Amino acid sequence: MKIVLAAPNYPQPRGNTVTVRRIAANLEKLGVETEIVAATGSHRAHSLPPADLVHGFHAYYFHQFLQQLGQQPDAYIITMTGTDLNVDLYHPEKRSGVLEALAGAKAIHVFDEAAKEALLKEAPQFDGKVFPIPQGAGEFPSGHPEIRKEAGTFLFVLPAGIRKVKNIPFAISALAKLHAEFPQLRLWLVGPVLEEAEAETVLRLVEQHAGWVRYLGELPHEEMGAVYENADAVLNSSLSEGQPAAITEAMGYGLPVLVSDVPGNSGMVENGRTGYLYKDEEEFLHFARALMDNGDARRQIGQQAKQYAADRHSASCEAEALLEIYRSILQQER
Template identity: 50%
Template sequence: MKVLLASPNFHQARGNTVTVQRISDGLNKLGIETEIINITDGCKLTSLPKADIVHGFNAYRFGQFIKKLGEKPERYVVTMTGTDLNIDLHDPVKKTAVIQTIINAEAIHVFDEEAKLVLAGEVPEAKDKISVIHQGTVIFSEAGADYKKEHGTFLFLLPAGIRKVKNIPFAIEKLKLLYEKNPRIRLWLAGPIIEEEEGNIVKTLTEKNKEWVQYLGQIPHHHMGELYRQADAVLNTSHSEGQPAAILEAMEYSLPVLAANNLGNRNIISHQETGLIYTNPVEFLDNADKLVNNNELRIKLGQAAKLYVEGSHSSEYEAKTLQKIYETILEKSPSKH
């Protein structure tokens, strides 16, 4: 079997890229051939490479991509990655396109039960095609780049592509209030600039706060383990998330995570059990302060986070479940296979 994985922005170190590469690696281990194509940023493809099944990521972007093809894929699976479910599906301009892509799919993959409920509520006719498969995680090798935090400091890490939805200025502006009381605090930002205007805002803020904030730029994914090993806590300040791979990776490293109260984050983190969730700036500051000053809480949350990820986010399970979905689709239409 050959599966064509169609990913938006595959050339950038973003959540979708990490997800697609991990799924590809997992399928390869099961003996399934995969090919990854990038479907955004001036993609010039007018026809698809030969494959038994096409698996698109992000219903809106994948739908826009297949519209431009001379020959549409005979059968495809689509993964709802976050923005398509939480934003595009409720956008009057994009909603119809998202629904069309979903209705024409043989199967739809979402990361959690709440996402399934949202999607089934919006597109009831697709309800029976929706499968919930939690994201797997990646284990990083020990070797990598050499990132070292300053001795005696407390390091928050915020891994995210720089775009408005990630709400990165909020993290800098709020942590500054803690930094002014506790000069041990440091913040590292890691991720590519995706929206230039937001990139300029973040760079300006970083420059103003250079004593304690550092923008590391786009980090090759296989070097992220080095950053997790240096960090004391990880932040996610996004307005919207699908199921953030970076949070799962941080939890795998037994790191406490402080995350915004959105669908994707809520579905991974149980507040005060496997991490901390905040709803407003006061809660953000209160919880960040607790992480800095309560070593026992940090250790407890980090250990519970690691256990949760090991039990619920297996890459092997993810790949095997997708394999079953593909096989079921191919059995239904053997004449085309």
């Protein structure tokens, strides 16, 4: 069996690229041949290589990709990755493209039951072909001599490409208020610049708070393990999310997470048990202070997060569930 995976912005170091590479690697372990192609950007494929099935990621971008192909795939499935479900589905100019792509799909993969319910509320005609499969957590080599936090500091890490939807200035500005109370507080930002205008704002704030904020830039994904090994807690301040791989990765390292209370994040984090969900700056500061103040509670939440990641976000189970869908579709096609 050969599967072509079509990802937007590939091979840029974004969440979709991380997801697609992880899925491809774990499918290969199950004996499936895979090939990844770019669905958007300067590397966009102009035709599809031969395959038994095509797996597209992000419904709206995949719809645009299909419109530009001379020959359509015989069968495809779609993974809804975040903005297609939370934003594009409700956008007056994009909604029809999302629905058209989903209508042609043999199966629709979402990351949790809440995403399935949200989709079927808007498009009940897809009932019966929507499959919730949690994202798998990545694995990383250990250690990196150049990535070391200062001794005696408490390190928050915010892994995200710099773009407006990630709301990075909020996290810096909020933690600046806490830094006055806890001078040992440090913040690392990790991720590529994806929107230049937003990067100007973020980098200006980094310079303004250079004593305790550090921008590590874009790191190869395999080096993220060293970042997590240094972290005391991991942040996500996004305005919209699918199911961020960085959060499952952090949980896998036994780290407590402090994340915005938006769909995608809220489907992964049980408030007060595997991490904290905040609705506004007041809650953000309350939970951030709790993480810094109470080491025992922080470690307990981290261990519960690690167990949750092991139980719910197995990369091998993710690949096996997708393979079962592929086989079912191909059997029906025959």
